[in-house]
Amino acid sequence: MLDAISLCCPNKSKNDELEVGSGFAYQGKNGRWIVTAAHIGLGAKPHEDWLKWADRMFVVLPEPNTFSVALFESGAPRFRHLPRIGDNQIKPDVIAVPITEAQWASLAPDYRLFTEADAGNAVTGHEVVGQGYPGNGSDSWPGPMQTFKATAEVHPARIRFDYDVEVGFSGGPLKSSQNRIVGVIDSADDLQRGYAWDFNFLLLAGNL
Incomplete structure (x- = not known):
């Protein structure tokens, strides 16, 4: 059973060169998520210029199980940011991206599914x-x-x-x-x- 999942996103500022990273599956009260670092979708620290973000994140699994997840819907982010911290307005480099029940099921045989x-x-x-x-x-x-x-x-x-x-x-x-x-x-x-x-x-x- 593996705890980490391999992820990648095309970097728009580098001619869609892949930014690679990791994440993990998390079951919350309101859904199922891939939790990861926001900069994988950007190649930079997080900001809210959404046009510079990747459109999709690829969850890289043994073939044929690799799938992609849309990061935006109608121009608005589908993911959720970890909240800002204290009074200094730091935006943490962490996002949670929702996944479907079928995508969750494709992870279940080989990957640990974290809960609270x-x-x-x-x-x-x-x-x-x-x-x-x-x-x-x-x-x-x-x-x-x-x-x-x-x-x-x-x-x-x-x-x-x-x-x-x-x-x-x-x-x-x-x-x-x-x-x-x-x-x-x-x-x-x-x-x-x-x-x-x-x-x-x-x-x-x-x-x-």
């Missing part, structure tokens, strides 16, 4: 485990799901960890050593430390 019961809290100094599909969109991507382990440093809204996140891990799940999901992997900072958005903010939003 799978959520936990990261603790500073404790181990966290990240999973995803690193790579650059070459013909060999995605390879097998990759796993890394690191030590957490918890901040308001973010979890930093001592691992230099590679391209392709973005959007994947960050878990505790008890296998509970604690964050959504984003990227690495200037000090080559990775960081993730605290998944509990997504749960508390109550809109999934």
Whole structure:
């Protein structure tokens, strides 16, 4: 059973060159979702100039099960953003994209389907485990799901960890050593430390 799902989107600003990343399936009170990093659909940090976003996200599964999900409908986003945090108006790099019952069923045999019961809290100094599909969109991507382990440093809204996140891990799940999901992997900072958005903010939003 795999926890992370491989995803890609055509980047409109780079002649539809593929931006690759990871995500995971989440069952909320209001539907079924693929949770991932927003910048996979942009090749940039999130903003609301919708014309620059990819139109679709591809969920890359063993053939013939790959499917795509529309990110927009009549010009408006179908996905939901994790809420802004505090008074600083930071827009977290996390979105949840709705999927159909049939698409959910295609994931069920091979991928873990997370629920609110799978959520936990990261603790500073404790181990966290990240999973995803690193790579650059070459013909060999995605390879097998990759796993890394690191030590957490918890901040308001973010979890930093001592691992230099590679391209392709973005959007994947960050878990505790008890296998509970604690964050959504984003990227690495200037000090080559990775960081993730605290998944509990997504749960508390109550809109999934």
